[in-house]
Amino acid sequence: MIKTEIYEEYLMNSYPSPFTLLDAGFILRFGGIEKLTNCVFPLYEKNDKFLTQKIIEIENILESYDLPVLYRLTSSETYQHLDRQLISRNYDRISSSVMMRCLLKGRKDELFRFANFNEIGIYTDQMSDDLLSDYFYLKDFDHQSGNIFTSSMATNPSEKFFLTLIEEKALIGQALCVKQDDVVVILDIVVNQKRRGSGYATRLLLSALTYAIRINAQIVLADVPIKNEPAYYTFTNSNMFEPVYEAYYRKK
Helix, strand or coil: CCHHHHHHHHHHHHCCCCEEEEECCEEEEECCCCHHHCCEEECCCCCCCCHHHHHHHHHHHHHHCCCCCEEEEECCHHHHHHHHHHHHCCCEEEEEEEEEEEECCCCHHHHHHCHHHHHCCEEEEECCHHHHHHHHHHHCCCHHHHHHHHHHHHCCCCEEEEEEEEECCEEEEEEEEEEECCEEEEEEEEECHHHCCCCHHHHHHHHHHHHHHHCCCCEEEEEEECCCHHHHHHHHCCCCCEEEEEEEEEEC
16 A cells, blocks of 8 residues: 555544445545545545446435535546546536645654743643533534534544643634554644734644654644645644645535
């Protein structure tokens, strides 16, 4: 299995969906509140002569549930044939993201030099109801979205933790992460809307990397939407992350 597929598997496992089906060589995920929890992950051999029939079968399954059909594809030769087939069936490219990677080996001195400054007011703890409540407030989730998110994360066996930034008793922002093996995946960094643009996201990001070293992680991954300019800038400007590959979504 190539690295791209390994990283995609880590990402898929980090964002659990309420419902998952394995059908016709594809993983169908639905019932969540984000793209990664409502999309089709291809697991097929290239030059598959039954590919068109598989696409139709997936459409029939998801449309029977009145669900949109959304594919996540990585920009690699493996999925060119599938991509052409989806285009021929009127699937439009709707968004793109970049898998970013930080290799932590040799970063300890660099990160710990500024650890105290970066971590002032930042508290790290395992996922709990109180921390979820803060996260829902920052994300402006309604009751239904909060319940869907909570039930989805409950199925995730990985270690889940929040880094929460507090200043003068006010909730500034949070980073949500999961740890699988020696890999940490940053699922989200969210800052209070009134406090954005002041470097808080970068502080949370660097603190997440420092904490990842403390819990013996070797790699930190993040799937960053290209059109989310503040998030993309936060990761690319940190000088800690490198782009590994691009992924994109096609929707019928």
